[in-house]
Amino acid sequence: MKTTGIALVLSLLFTGLLSAQNNRTSTIQNEHNMEHRAKYDGYTFPLSNKVTREKVTFKNRYGITLSGDLYLPKKGGDALSGIAISGPFGAVKEQSSGLYANQMAERGFVALAFDPSYTGESSGEPRNVASPDINTEDFSAAVDFLGLQHNVDKEKIGIIGICGFGGFALNATAVDMRVKAVATTSMYDMSRVNAEGYFGSTTPEQRAEMLTQMSLQRWEDAKNGTPKYPENGLAQTNTESPQFVKEYYDYYKTERGFHERSLNSNAAWTATNSLSFMNMPLLTYIKEISPRPMLLIAGENAHSRYFSEDAYKNASEPKELMIIPNGVHTDLYDKLDVIPFDKLETFFTENLK
Numbered sequence: 001m002k003t004t005g006i007a008l009v010l011s012l013l014f015t016g017l018l019s020a021q022n023n024r025t026s027t028i029q030n031e032h033n034m035e036h037r038a039k040y041d042g043y044t045f046p047l048s049n050k051v052t053r054e055k056v057t058f059k060n061r062y063g064i065t066l067s068g069d070l071y072l073p074k075k076g077g078d079a080l081s082g083i084a085i086s087g088p089f090g091a092v093k094e095q096s097s098g099l100y101a102n103q104m105a106e107r108g109f110v111a112l113a114f115d116p117s118y119t120g121e122s123s124g125e126p127r128n129v130a131s132p133d134i135n136t137e138d139f140s141a142a143v144d145f146l147g148l149q150h151n152v153d154k155e156k157i158g159i160i161g162i163c164g165f166g167g168f169a170l171n172a173t174a175v176d177m178r179v180k181a182v183a184t185t186s187m188y189d190m191s192r193v194n195a196e197g198y199f200g201s202t203t204p205e206q207r208a209e210m211l212t213q214m215s216l217q218r219w220e221d222a223k224n225g226t227p228k229y230p231e232n233g234l235a236q237t238n239t240e241s242p243q244f245v246k247e248y249y250d251y252y253k254t255e256r257g258f259h260e261r262s263l264n265s266n267a268a269w270t271a272t273n274s275l276s277f278m279n280m281p282l283l284t285y286i287k288e289i290s291p292r293p294m295l296l297i298a299g300e301n302a303h304s305r306y307f308s309e310d311a312y313k314n315a316s317e318p319k320e321l322m323i324i325p326n327g328v329h330t331d332l333y334d335k336l337d338v339i340p341f342d343k344l345e346t347f348f349t350e351n352l353k
Contacts, residue, residue: 043094044257045334050074051105060117060141062134067121068114068142069093071105072151081156081352082110082149084142088333089130089164089188090264092120095257096162096333103336104160107345110152112142116165120261126227128263129270132191132280135165139172143179156180156352160344162333163304164188166296167282170311173292174285181351183295183344185332187308194277199306207278214272227270234264244303247330257334283311290316293351297340299327320347 040046047053056070073080083104085097093101093113101111116138117131118124139159147154158181161169166187173182196202202210221227234249241249251257252264259265294315298308300323312321324331324338331338 043098044259045099045102048102048106051102053102056112056145058141058145060134060137062117062137064117064134065123066114066117066138066141067093067123068112068145069098069101070149071098071101071111071113073105073108073110075108076151077108078151079153079156080108080110080151081158081348082112082143082146082152083158083160083348084139084146085111085113085160085162086116086138086142086168087162087165088186088264089190090119090262090269091163091252091333092259092262094259095262097160097165099334100160100162100339103339103341104344104348107341109348110146110149112146114138114142115261119263126270128229128267128273129227130164130190130273131276132168132171132282133276135168136171136175136282139165139169139179140176143172143176147178154178158182158348158352160184162186163329164190167191167307170286170289170294171282173294174288179292181293181295181348182289183297183347184308184311185297185339186299186302186304186329187296187311188304189283189307189311191277191280191282192307194274195279195281198303210274211278214275217271221270221272227272230268230271232264232266232268244329247328251330251333283314286311286314287316291318293318293320293347295320295322295344295347297322297324297332297343299324299329299331299338301326302329302332304329 052072052074054070056068057065059065085100088096093115097113101113104111115122117134118127118129143157146152146157157178159169159173159179161184163186166184167189169182169184173179217228234253296308296312298305308321312319327338
C-alpha cells in the first residue's frame with residue numbers, strides 16, 4: 001500500500017472513525033481467546049514467581065478513579081524506586097503495561113500498571129474517550145499514588161509509556177517535576193498523528209473534512225444523549241491489509257494479546273475522540289524534561305519509528321534513542337526476547353537514585 005493510503009488507514013484507526021474492513025471475528029473466536037487467557041488469571045502473561053500483584057485504586061486531579069495493579073518484588077525492601085506504566089493506546093493493564101510492570105518488579109522496582117481514564121476498569125463516562133490533558137494527568141496521579149507507598153522513595157519515581165502513552169508520558173514528565181526519568185517504547189505522538197496523519201500526509205482538505213464530520217457528530221451525540229461508537233477498527237487480517245494492521249491484529253485479536261476489556265480487541269474510541277487532539281500538541285514542551293534523562297526505544301522496522309526519532313531530535317540532553325534491530329511496533333508490546341528490559345533496568349537504576 002502506498003504511503004498516503006497507509007496514512008489514511010492509520011489516522012482512521014486511531015481516531016475511531018474506521019469501521020472493520022471485514023468483520024469475521026466471531027463470538028466463538030473471542031470466547032476461545034478468553035479461555036486461553038484464563039490460564040493466567042485474566043492476564044495475557046504469567047505472573048513472575050518473584051513478584052506479588054495487588055489491585056489498587058487512586059483518583060486523578062479530575063476526580064476519576066483509576067484502577068491499577070501494583071507489582072512488588074517479593075524480596076521486599078525500603079526506599080525502593082517506583083515506576084508508573086501505561087499503554088498502549090486502547091489497551092488495558094492486563095496486557096502490555098502489566099507485562100512491563102511484572103518484569104520491572106522482578107528487577108526490584110515497585111511498578112504500577114494502570115488503566116487510563118474512561119477505559120478498562122477505571123471510571124469515567126462516557127466510555128472509551130481519550131484526552132491529551134486527562135491522560136497526561138493520569139500519569140501524574142499514578143506518581144501521587146506511588147509517592148505515598150511506605151516502601152517507595154518519593155525522590156526515585158520514573159515513568160514508562162508504551163505506544164500512544166509514550167507521548168503522554170513525555171508530556172507528564174515535562175510538567176511534573178517529581179518524575180526523575182522517563183522511558184518510552186514504540187512511542188506515538190497522538191496529537192501529531194491525529195492532526196496531520198502518518199508522515200504528515202493528511203491534506204488540509206482531509207483535515208477539514210474530518211473536523212466537519214466530528215463537529216456535526218456532536219449534534220447527533222447531543223440529541224441522542226450518548227456518543228456514537230464505530231465498529232472495532234481492526235480488520236480481519238488478509239493479504240490486502242497494511243503490514244502494521246496485520247501486526248495490530250496479531251496482538252489484539254488473537255490469543256497472544258486479546259482481552260475483553262481492551263477496546264482495541266473488542267470496541268472502539270468514540271467517533272469524536274480525535275477532536276481534542278487535533279489542535280493540542282502534546283510535545284510542545286519536550287525540552288523542559290531536561291536535565292532529567294529520557295530513553296526512547298523503537299523498532300528498526302516499526303511504522304512508528306519516526307515519532308521517537310523526531311522526539312529525540314527535539315528534546316534536550318540527557319537523552320538516548322535505542323533502535324531495536326529488525327523490530328516492529330508491536331514487538332515491544334510483549335516479546336520478552338525483543339524488549340530490552342536489561343536496558344530499562346540499567347536506565348532507571350542509574351537515574352533513580
